[in-house]
Amino acid sequence: LIEPFRLPAPDSPVAGDSGPFPLHRPVVLSPEAPLADLAAGFQAAIVDVLATKLARAAVREGAKTVLLAGGVAANRALRDRVGEAVARHAGDLPVRVPDLALCTDNAAMIAGAAFYALRRGEQVGWEAEVSPRLPLPGWT
DSSP states (O other): OOOOEEOOOTTSOOBSOSSSSOOBOOOEEOTTOOHHHHHHHHHHHHHHHHHHHHHHHHHHHTOSOEEOOSGGGGOHHHHHHHHHHHHHHHTTOOEEOOOGGGOOOSHHHHHHHHHHHHHTTOOOOTTOOOOTTOOOTTOO
């Protein structure tokens, strides 16, 4: 049996520096580790949790349709698993998934907005409150 990874010793060097995020000691991977199996297992675990929680939330909230969208909707395993989970938990509740070409992340939009904000001299520190529903100034 190959040990795919081990936790680093408590006195091992720490990655990162001080600030608002905790310091991190990355795991040490074995050279013989089946990395593809490790990645596939990680994806399967996350997909299962996301799909199951989505299906249960749809039932709990009385959803009429489930829509999977955004960059995450490009993941084939998630697209398949959401349909299965919704069928199991919610019966014939419709599941809609856009064409793959339309499943994009909004990172480019955020980066574009940040570019123009920085160009105007706007900056904010770590103390800023975060709200995903705030409008972008100058963008209506």
